[in-house]
Amino acid sequence: MVFNQRFTVALVAWIVALVAVLLACVAAFVTPGLGAARIVAVAIAAATFAGLWRHVTRTNRTVARFLEALKFGDTALQFDAQGGAGFDELGGALNEALARFRAGQDRIAGELRYLDALVDDMPVAVLIVDAEGHVTLANKSARRLFTSEHGTLAEDFAVYGATFARRLANASQGEELLILNIASRPQRMLVRAATLERLGQRTRAISVQPIQGTLDAVEMAAQTDLVRVLTHEILNSLTPVTSLAATAADLLGDPDLSADPRVGDARIAVETLARRAQGLSNFIEAYRAVAQTPHLKRQSFAARPWADELARIFAARMPEVALAVEVSPAQLALDADPDLLAQVVINLMQNAGQAMQATEGPRLALRLRGDGQGTVIEVEDNGPGVPESLRQDVFLPFFTTRPTGTGVGLNLARQIVIAHGGAIDVSDAAGGGALFRIVL
Template sequence: MGFDRGFTRALIVRFVLLLGATFAVVWAWQTPGLVAVRWLAALVLAGTVYGLWQLISRTNVEVARFIETLRLGDLTAHFSGREGSGFGTLGDAFNAAIQQVREERRLSGDELRYLEALIDDMPVALLTADASGRIDPGNKAARRLFARHGGARAEDYAVYGATFAARLAGGGADREEMLILNLDGHAQRALVRSATLTRLGRTTRATIVQPVHDTLNEIEMAAQTDLVRVLTHEILNSLTPVTSLAATAAGLLGEIDRGGDPRLADAHQAVATLARRAEGLARFIDSYRAVASPPRLQRQTFAAAPFVAEIARLFAADWPSVHLHVQIDPPSLELHADPDLLAQVLINLLRNAGEATIAIERADIVLGLYRRAPGQLAIEVSDNGPGVPPALYGDVFLPFFTTRASGTGVGLNLARQIVVAHGGNIEVSQGPAGGALFRILL
C-alpha cells in the first residue's frame, strides 16, 4: 500500500518549491538592497507551506470523515480517493473492507431474521421477562395462547392460574413442572419450563409453556386400553376353567341328587349358583373388551342441524317425558368428524342426562353446539339434575367407574376415547341449571 503517482508528484513539487523559496528568502535576506525580493520570496515561502499543509490536511480530513461515518454505523460510506488525496490505494482497501463488512452484516441480518422467524413460528409458547419484571410474548404461539389478559406484568397473567403468575413473578432457580392452566376457557395441563439467560450484559428470564393435556389424554387412553386388554384376557383365562368345572359339578350333583340327602341338595344348589354367576361374570368381562378397542375414525364434513335433529328424535322416542332443547350457533355450523362415533357419544351423554333427571318434575336437558373460535367447536350437554360431585370429576371417565347400581362404567370411558381420537377433550362441571355439564372441545 502506498501513495499514488499524482500525490507523489504534487508532494515533490511542493517540497522543491519549499526548498527554493527557503533558499530565496535566505539569499535575499543576506543581500543588501533587495527588500522587494525579500517580501516576494517570503510570500512564495508562505504560499508553498500553505499548499503543502492543504495537501496533507485534505487527505486527513477525508480519512477522518470516512472513519467517523463508520463509527456512526453508516456502512454505505465510500472512500472517494479523489485526485490529490494521495490515498488511492488506501481508499481501494477501505472500500474493499467496508464492502466485506456490509456483506457480513447482510449475512448476519439474514441469520438473525431466520432465527427470529424460527422462534416466532415454533409451536411452543415463549414468554420473556426482563430485569424490570415486564412479561412479553416471544412468539406467535404465546400470543395465541395468552390472549385473554391485559398488561405486561406477572400479576396480569393470574387469569391463567395463580401459581403460573407466581412462577412468572418469582424468578429464582430454573425449574420444570406441570401446572394446571386455564387456557381456551377450560383447565389444561401444561409443562412449564423456566430458565435465566444472560446475554450482552442483560438478564432475561425465558419461560416456555407447552400444553400437554391432549397428549396426556392419549397416553392415558392407551394405558387404560392396554390395562383392560390384559385384565380381561387374564381374568377370562382363569375364569373359563372355573365356569366349566362348576357347570360339570352342578350336572353331576344333579344326577345323583334324589332328594334323600338335604346336604346334597344344598351342595347342588350352591354349585349351580356358582356356575351361573361364573358364566354371567364371563359374559360381563367379555363385554368390556370394547373398552380395549381404540375407535377408528372415518371423518367427513356434514351439517350440524340435521345431524342433531336425528339424535333429538332418537332421544325423544326413549325419553318422551324429558324436555330436550337444541341450540346451534351459528345455524349453518358444519362438523368435521366421524358422524357415527360422535352420535354414539352424544346419545350416551343424553341417556345419562335423562337417567339423572327422570325423577324431576320438569326435566330439562340442553344440547348445544357452538363455534368458539376458527377451527374450534364446543358441544355441551347440560341438565337440571343433581349433578356430579366435584370430587368425582376426575373419576367419571375411568373405565368401570359408575355411581349407578345398574351402570357398567363403560359409556363415559368410550365417549372419552372417541373424543380423544378426534383430537379433542371432554370434561365435566356444574351446569347453569345446577346439574351436570359435559363439554366436548374439538
C-alpha cells in the same frame, strides 16, 4: 502500499510545482514592467497551493466519511474509485470493506430473523420478565395460551393461577408442574424458568409447556393395559369354572340320582353357578371394548348438519326432553371422526336425559362453537348435576352411579376424545345441572 507510493509521488509533484510557481512569482515581482505576469503568477501559485491542499486533505476526508458511515451503519455509501494518485485504490478498498461489513450485517440480520421465527413458532409458550418485572408474551404459543384479560405485571397473571403469578414474580429457576386455569378449565403445565443476560440487563425466560394431553394419553394407555390384563386373567380363571359347573350340572341331572333330594338341591346350585359364571364371562367380554384403542378416521365435515342429525336421534329416543342446538359460527367445520365423535355426544346426551328423569321441565342444550384455538362441544342439562367429589371418578372404567349402568360409556367417551388430541371435563351448569365440555 500502492496507494502510499502513488500518493507520495503525486505529493512530491505538487510540491515541486508549487515551488516552481513561487519562484516564477518572485521573478515576476523583481522584474520591472511585468504587472500582468505578476497577476497571472499569483493566480497560478494560489491554484497550485489549493491543489496541494486538496491532495493532502483528501485522504482525511475520505477516511472521515468511511468512519462516519460505520458509525451510523450506512453501508450503502460508495467512494470514488477514480481520480488517480492512489485514490482509486483507496476508494476501491473502502468500498470492499463496506461491502463485507454489509454482508456481515445481512448475515447477522438473517440469523436474527431465523431465531425470531424459531422462537415465535415454538410449540412451547415463552414469556420474558425484564428487570423491572414487566412480562411479555414472546411467541405465538404464549399469545394463544394466555388469551384472558391481563396486564403486563406478574400479579396480573393471577387469573391463570396464584402460584403461577408468584413464579413469574420471584427469581426462582428450574422446572415444576403447575395447574393453570386455561380456557376455563384446569390444565397441568410444565413450567421452566431461566435467567439470561440481554444488552446488559438481567431478564428471565419462562417456558410453559402444556402436558395435560400427554398425561391423559399415558393415563388412558395404562388404564387400557390394566383392563386388558385383568379381563384376560379373569377369563382364563373363569373359563374352567364355567365348564366344570356345566359338566357337574349335567351329571347331577342323571335320572338315576333324582331320588335323593340332596342331589336335586346340588343340581340347582350348580346350574345357578354355571349360569352366573357364564353371565360373568359375557360381562367381561363386553368390557373388553374399554381396552380397545379407538381407530380414528378423521375428516373435515360441516358441524350444523351433523349436530341436527344427533338432535333427531335424541328426539326419537327421548321426545319428552326439550333440546336446543346452537352452532357458532354457522359455517363451523369439525376435523374429527364423525362416527366416533357422534357416539360420544349421543352418549352424553342420553346420560343427561336419564339424569333428568325426575326433573320437572327437563331441558338439554347442545352447543358447538369455534374459539380460534379449536372447537368446543358442550352438553348442558338442568338435572341434578354431578357432585364435585365424583367429577374425576365418572370417567373411570366400570364406575357408575346408576343401578343399571355399566360404567363404560363415559370412559370410552374420554378415550375417543383423547384419541382426537382433545380433553373432556364436567362442571356445574350456569342454571344448575351438569355441563360436559369437549375441547378439540
